[in-house]
Amino acid sequence: MTLPIDVAGRLADVPAEIDAWALALTTELEERGENLTNGSPADSDSRFAYERMGDAGIIGLGWPTELGGREMDPIDVVKMEERLGYHWLPLCGYLLSVKTIGNAVLQFGTHDLISRFIPDVAVGRIMFCQGFSEPEAGSDLASLRTKATKDGDRWIVNGTKIWTSSAEIADWMYIAVRTDPTLPRHKGLSVMLLDMHAPGVEVDVHETLGGGTFGEVRLSDVAVDVNNVLGDVNGGWKVLLGSLDYERVTSEKVGVALWVVDQLDEVAAPHHRRLLLALRGELEACRRLGHEATRLIAQGERVSRVSSTCKLSVSLAMQKAAALSVEILGPGALVERGPDARAAGRLAAFHRASASMTLAGGSCDIQRKVIAQQGLGLPR
Ligand SMILES: Cc1cc2nc3c(=O)[nH]c(=O)nc-3n(C[C@H](O)[C@H](O)[C@H](O)COP(=O)(O)OP(=O)(O)OC[C@H]3O[C@@H](n4cnc5c(N)ncnc54)[C@H](O)[C@@H]3O)c2cc1C
Incomplete structure (x- = not known):
């Protein structure tokens, strides 16, 4: 093209x-x-x-x-x-x-x-997948337990990662591991690139309410080349926060929500149109937050307060769009298959899956915590 x-x-x-x-x-x-x-x-x-x-x-x-x-x-x-x-x-x-x-x-x-x-x-x-979350470590990522032990020119990785999107089709995992259990929680972590086809990698696939899948990835003595560490050994917290900033600029979801608003606009009564107009305004604000976060990242500036505000605002706008679809269309908004399904079932799928946005990439509570501490300077 x-x-x-x-x-x-x-x-x-x-x-x-x-x-x-x-x-x-x-x-x-x-x-x-x-x-x-x-x-x-x-x-x-x-x-x-x-x-x-x-x-x-x-x-x-x-x-x-x-x-x-x-x-x-x-x-x-x-x-x-x-x-x-x-x-x-x-x-x-x-x-x-x-x-x-x-x-x-x-x-x-x-x-x-x-x-x-x-x-x-x-x-x-x-194609990459991302191995951060574990059975005992979601929001509190610094408590992750998957460990990597140095063995000559390799790290040997053992542990379990969960909620791993695309695990079953990815080639490599961008994984956060504990490389020094004697250091304080945030300081003993490293981020490395692990071959998903290496011996010792097992993936179980679980279906989600949203209709997608998550991988549960068990790692038993998986070897990772020492040259595959990103950033410093035990300096993974900085790398991990940096990539979360990229992930939290969820502009593509603004696009999906705008599509929903366009669908609803075609059938909405005047009083509902006003609500849709207000939501369009919120989505425009989300777009600009995404652009501002991107501008700051490009300038090498600290951006977590803006990317978290973007992520939180988009997640909340998506919940509003889902609620409005039911308010405007009634229960018909939830029909996903058959001749009554709206927009080939996409509106219903949007409603079913949009709740997951309040968790993926860090929950809304965690975004509020980042905004409070890094944006507003409030105490921990
Ligand atoms: C669609 C989707 C895709 C995902 N893809 C991936 C992926 O590819 N790779 C990956 O590693 N993970 C992935 N995840 C996992 C996601 O990162 C976690 O679900 C998220 O970080 C929350 O962790 P948890 O599920 O363990 O919930 P918990 O951390 O147990 O949180 C449970 C509840 O407690 C609240 N809570 C927790 N701590 C605090 C606090 N300090 N203050 C206030 N409230 C708090 C949370 O907001 C939440 O409501 C995905 C999740 C979803 C939904």
């Missing part, structure tokens, strides 16, 4: 070509029998969709050209992501591999790691 990107890396507006490409891909996915509502909105899994994005050259658009990118302005990349979300593309692989982990590899990785991974991500050949 040829995108009208000028020499300064600016994309004037999201071009109609993107809309046409996204619509063609969703049709192709449906013809292949892939379910576009198999997870939280804009977060469903499809290795095929990810590879198609690689073929079309829209992965890593903001990355350097020598690594397979197009050096596009980061805010324009976010605008594209909003648009891809609007079209309900299954973006889980992209969001993890490119937006979150790919960007973290570029920020914290050695030259060797960058050249080994980024060009293959840019063409959709390498």
